Amino acid sequence: MKKTYQPTEAQIAAAKEKRAALCSATAPFKRIVEANRKAAFAGQAGADPATVAEILAGVPAKFRGCYTLNACLEVIYREQTGQTEFHTFNDWKAKGFIVRKGEKGFMLWSTPKTFTIDTKLVDEKGEPVKESVERFALAYVFHAGQVRPIEAPAEMVG
Numbered sequence: 500m501k502k503t504y505q506p507t508e509a510q511i512a513a514a515k516e517k518r519a520a521l522c523s524a525t526a527p528f529k530r531i532v533e534a535n536r537k538a539a540f541a542g543q544a545g546a547d548p549a550t551v552a553e554i555l556a557g558v559p560a561k562f563r564g565c566y567t568l569n570a571c572l573e574v575i576y577r578e579q580t581g582q583t584e585f586h587t588f589n590d591w592k593a594k595g596f597i598v599r600k601g602e603k604g605f606m607l608w609s610t611p612k613t614f615t616i617d618t619k620l621v622d623e624k625g626e627p628v629k630e631s632v633e634r635f636a637l638a639y640v641f642h643a644g645q646v647r648p649i650e651a652p653a654e655m656v657g
Contacts, residue, residue: 514637517606517637518637520606521606521608521637524572524606525568525571525572525608528562528565528568528571528572529568530557531558531559531562531565531571532565532566532567532568532570532571534554534555534557534558535555535558535562535563535564535565535566536566537554538551538554538555538558539566541554561574561578562574568608569607569608572605572606572607573585573607576605576640576642580642580644582642582643582644583643584642584643585605585640585641585642586640586641587638587639587640587641588604588639588641591641591646592649595648595649596646596647596648596649597646597647597648597649598641598645598646599645599646599647602641602645604639604640604641605639605640605641605642606637606638606639607637607638607639607640608635608636608637608638609635609636609637609638610635611633611634611635612633612634612635612636613631613632613633614631614632614633614634615629615630615631616629616630616631616632617629618630
């Protein structure tokens with residue numbers, strides 16, 4: 500029988516706080532992403548270069564070509580750290596590396612996930628009403644300076 504995990508109130512509050520922080524961090528990039536996408540579509544539709552340049556006029560050069568909020572965040576993280584290679588914990592592990600103890604990840608939006616939420620309403624049969632919603636969850640990535648190679652156990656060496 501599958502056990503359903505129920506987060507504590509403190510965990511829910513912490514997750515909401517982190518989500519709100521990422522929302523506010525990515526809010527300024529929404530305009531940039533929209534402008535980059537609009538320019539790309541205009542270019543594909545055969546617009547002249549002057550029109551494309553006009554669309555991109557307000558986009559800083561370092562963000563040109565950023566078509567997602569995560570791409571904009573990655574530009575910022577590269578500037579902050581001087582690193583160019585970022586991967587999730589599991590991706591680093593698959594590459595033969597482990598994240599060093601105590602390292603903090605950089606937040607990004609993950610692929611959309613479907614969650615079932617209890618609406619605290621009751622239907623005509625007296626059963627709780629649940630709603631499925633799709634949300635972008637949080638994901639964490641680490642740069643190459645935060646990892647080290649996985650060492651083989653001593654009994655395997657030799």
